[in-house]
Amino acid sequence: MLKKQNHRMTRQRKVILEELKKVKTHPGADEIYAMVRKRIPRISLGTVYRNLVVLSELKEIQTIEHVGTLKRFDGTPENHYHIRCVKCGRLDDAPMEIETYLEKKVRRYTDYAVVGHRLEFIGHCSECAKGCL
Amino acid sequence: MLKKQNHRMTRQRKVILEELKKVKTHPGADEIYAMVRKRIPRISLGTVYRNLVVLSELKEIQTIEHVGTLKRFDGTPENHYHIRCVKCGRLDDAPMEIETYLEKKVRRYTDYAVVGHRLEFIGHCSECAKGCL
DNA sequence: GCTTTTATTTTCAATGATTATAAATAAGCG
DNA sequence: CGCTTATTTATAATCATTGAAAATAAAAGC
Numbered sequence A, B: 001m002l003k004k005q006n007h008r009m010t011r012q013r014k015v016i017l018e019e020l021k022k023v024k025t026h027p028g029a030d031e032i033y034a035m036v037r038k039r040i041p042r043i044s045l046g047t048v049y050r051n052l053v054v055l056s057e058l059k060e061i062q063t064i065e066h067v068g069t070l071k072r073f074d075g076t077p078e079n080h081y082h083i084r085c086v087k088c089g090r091l092d093d094a095p096m097e098i099e100t101y102l103e104k105k106v107r108r109y110t111d112y113a114v115v116g117h118r119l120e121f122i123g124h125c126s127e128c129a130k131g132c133l
Numbered sequence C: 001g002c003t004t005t006t007a008t009t010t011t012c013a014a015t016g017a018t019t020a021t022a023a024a025t026a027a028g029c030g
Numbered sequence D: 001c002g003c004t005t006a007t008t009t010a011t012a013a014t015c016a017t018t019g020a021a022a023a024t025a026a027a028a029g030c
Helices: A011-022 A029-037 A045-057 A101-107 A126-130 B011-022 B029-037 B045-057 B101-107 B126-130
Strands: A062-064 A072-074 A082-085 A091-093 A113-124 B062-064 B072-074 B082-085 B091-093 B113-124
Touching (some): A029 A045, A101 A113, A113 A126, A113 B101, B011 B029, B011 B045
Parallel strands (some): A082 A113
16 A cells, blocks of 8 residues: 555554455444554544545545444545435445536536435335335 | 425525525525524524425425535425535536436346436536636 | 413524544655 | 564544524414
8 A cells, every 4th residue: 555645554554454455335524533452442533534535545445425423434435426314324236337527418508517416215124114014 | 486385484594595595506404504604693403404494395496415624505306416616615506407317227236126316416616616727 | 360281482402514623644745 | 583664543633514592583364
């Protein structure tokens, strides 16, 4: 890892990254805190928050700019879409490629300099859909 | 307005709705509070929050499930896309129709029962783009 | 118009997520 | 090993939002 821009690889930073890469879900800062605490019991919540910011800046991870109430974090930094369950709040990756043409389309009519987009689907996950019978 | 589901049309509710419909921006609860306070100085912030929820439920307005840090509210309840300035946080409607086929596409590969989607573009508004020269 | 019912408002305190601060610690360099 | 300073810890502070209790006022009926 390229941590040569004045960044040190501390144990806490390393473990936070490892734990986040380990799961396929998109935990919030508090969940990551709980996960990491199993390995570093005395770590502080502030350290988790700070490192998630740093790791995002270094493109090691990605922060999902929320649609629920709190931020979620994603272990894979590549841009991709998400799908969220309205009932339980569960968040998964959407099985779909990035539609770059969407940006082309909006550029024709806006005076914004468009640099990206974020797409999120809403629905009921298979678990919660059962309850809708 | 159809406020017959056990909802009363209070002065504060009326003014909040009027003020929100009046602007073309997407103010946060605090901004709406400031706007309304010019007409009802003694209104409380909690009342603003509560009414924004109620008005959303009644489909009179729409709450934009944020991508910044705080919720934004939109005077027009119809679904549409937004475009956000990364520098100043300004939020505008995106000049583009809803792409319903996106949902069709994702449905083919997910076991979620998809009921909607939200798309937001990221960019620099014309004002902020000037500073990028 | 006056009563009554109860949704709503106000004031104020509480919560929950996140960020800031200061002192202590430790990564990575020579 | 010793130094520099990024980082951590612990704790307090902030910010947006929500909850609770008492007071107020819509709307419905008389």
